[in-house]
Amino acid sequence: MMNADNNLVNYLLHLADTTLILSQRNSEWCGHGPVLEQDIALTNIALDLLGQSRNFYQYAAIVSGNNHTEDTLAYLRTEREYKNLLLTEQPNGDWAQTILRQYLFSQFQYLYFEQLQYSADTQIAAITAKALKEIKYHVRWSSEWVIRLGDGTEESKVRMNAAIITLWPYTGEMFMPASYEQTIAFRGIGYDCSELKEIWQQKVKTIFEEATLIVPEKVFMQTGGKNGTHTENMGYILTELQYVQRAYPNCEW
Amino acid sequence: MQDEIKNITAILETVSDPEIPVLSVTDMGIIREVKMNGDSVEVIITPTYTGCPAMDMIAMNIRLALIEKGYRNVIITSVLSPAWTTDWMTESGKQKLKAYGIAPPQTPSGIPSDGTIACPQCHSTNTRCISEFGSTACKALYQCNDCKEPFDYFKCH
Numbered sequence: 388m389m390n391a392d393n394n395l396v397n398y399l400l401h402l403a404d405t406t407l408i409l410s411q412r413n414s415e416w417c418g419h420g421p422v423l424e425q426d427i428a429l430t431n432i433a434l435d436l437l438g439q440s441r442n443f444y445q446y447a448a449i450v451s452g453n454n455h456t457e458d459t460l461a462y463l464r465t466e467r468e469y470k471n472l473l474l475t476e477q478p479n480g481d482w483a484q485t486i487l488r489q490y491l492f493s494q495f496q497y498l499y500f501e502q503l504q505y506s507a508d509t510q511i512a513a514i515t516a517k518a519l520k521e522i523k524y525h526v527r528w529s530s531e532w533v534i535r536l537g538d539g540t541e542e543s544k545v546r547m548n549a550a551i552i553t554l555w556p557y558t559g560e561m562f563m564p565a566s567y568e569q570t571i572a573f574r575g576i577g578y579d580c581s582e583l584k585e586i587w588q589q590k591v592k593t594i595f596e597e598a599t600l601i602v603p604e605k606v607f608m609q610t611g612g613k614n615g616t617h618t619e620n621m622g623y624i625l626t627e628l629q630y631v632q633r634a635y636p637n638c639e640w
Numbered sequence: 641m642q643d644e645i646k647n648i649t650a651i652l653e654t655v656s657d658p659e660i661p662v663l664s665v666t667d668m669g670i671i672r673e674v675k676m677n678g679d680s681v682e683v684i685i686t687p688t689y690t691g692c693p694a695m696d697m698i699a700m701n702i703r704l705a706l707i708e709k710g711y712r713n714v715i716i717t718s719v720l721s722p723a724w725t726t727d728w729m730t731e732s733g734k735q736k737l738k739a740y741g742i743a744p745p746q747t748p749s750g751i752p753s754d755g756t757i758a759c760p761q762c763h764s765t766n767t768r769c770i771s772e773f774g775s776t777a778c779k780a781l782y783q784c785n786d787c788k789e790p791f792d793y794f795k796c797h
């Protein structure tokens with residue numbers, strides 16, 4: 388049997404895990420949103436992200452060989468095997484923190500998928516080109532909320548600033564490629580994420596300025612998610628996400 | 641064989657979208673191609689939205705409809721590229737949507753500015769967007785300022 392393309396599998400899992408975990412976090416809001424329309428907006432975004440992650444898992448399962456399916460990859464891997472961005476696993480906190488997490492990620496994801504739609508791998512190109520149409524809405528919705536909260540009431544601004552302090556240290560990782568990412572980028576399948584740092588910062592700065600918020604400078608950046616070293620949040624997320632398959636192995640409905 | 645494919649296309653026109661039952665899967669532009677290979681039929685479909693939860697059900701309904709008409713070997717293949725667009729929705733599909741109370745997608749893509757989408761009830765364009773995210777991934781929530789009815793707008797995609 389031919390050896391599976393491990394770098395490609397790891398890369399696909401990184402993309403799949405990142406979208407799955409943010410989807411899982413957003414869906415925790417289901418039924419708890421501040422108003423019905425926003426509850427629906429966030430769960431719609433969760434659904435889009437879940438769809439993207441399924442596409443990446445299905446493809447990862449094919450590439451890996453090993454009898455994997457999208458379900459075994461999502462439900463039966465441990466914390467150290469998950470390769471999602473640390474940003475996506477951060478708690479929902481309040482509405483400001485959820486909004487800011489979504490904006491910082493969507494703004495990055497849009498720029499990143501804009502490049503991946505030209506991937507030499509036709510499946511990655513197809514998945515990302517399709518997802519871009521949806522991400523455009525996520526960026527618009529979340530950036531409008533960042534502006535509304537930042538340039539809103541005294542209270543909403545305090546909360547936005549607190550969210551920035553909490554989440555900013557997890558943004559650096561988006562632009563630091565793991566070794567499998569570097570290999571995949573070199574092969575024309577992925578893209579060097581470090582190239583997007585400047586334009587992402589510019590985009591965020593424009594929105595923050597409109598929101599009368601300040602972009603932090605010289606913050607120590609946390610890393611590790613891409614290689615399976617997570618914050619303490621991750622175990623709790625997987626406990627809930629994987630509970631049914633762990634408690635009743637192979638159950639189906 | 642052309643007749644056979646015509647026959648299959650006619651059957652597909654009877655398979656409705658589970659979320660918008662007035663539209664068939666052909667109206668939606670989900671069917672990309674029908675292929676015959678000996679006695680096996682391959683129907684190539686494409687999802688509307690990446691996370692559309694109706695796709696599995698649509699694939700199953702297509703299979704059932706064809707089996708019911710005597711086709712034994714039915715293969716449903718889902719492709720992502722080129723990405724689905726509301727441009728593939730048929731004209732009659734758009735009319736059916738409107739009659740059902742959902743404002744059909746308008747070009748150009750994106751969320752149109754307030755005052756451009758016609759209310760499916762009273763046809764006034766004095767309408768506004770309440771939320772870009774509606775009851776399903778493909779819809780936005782609007783309200784008519786004249787007759788006050790809230791309505792769904794099928795987003796241009």
Ligand SMILES: [Zn+2]
Pocket residue numbers: 759760761762763764784785786787788789
């Ligand atoms: Zn009206």
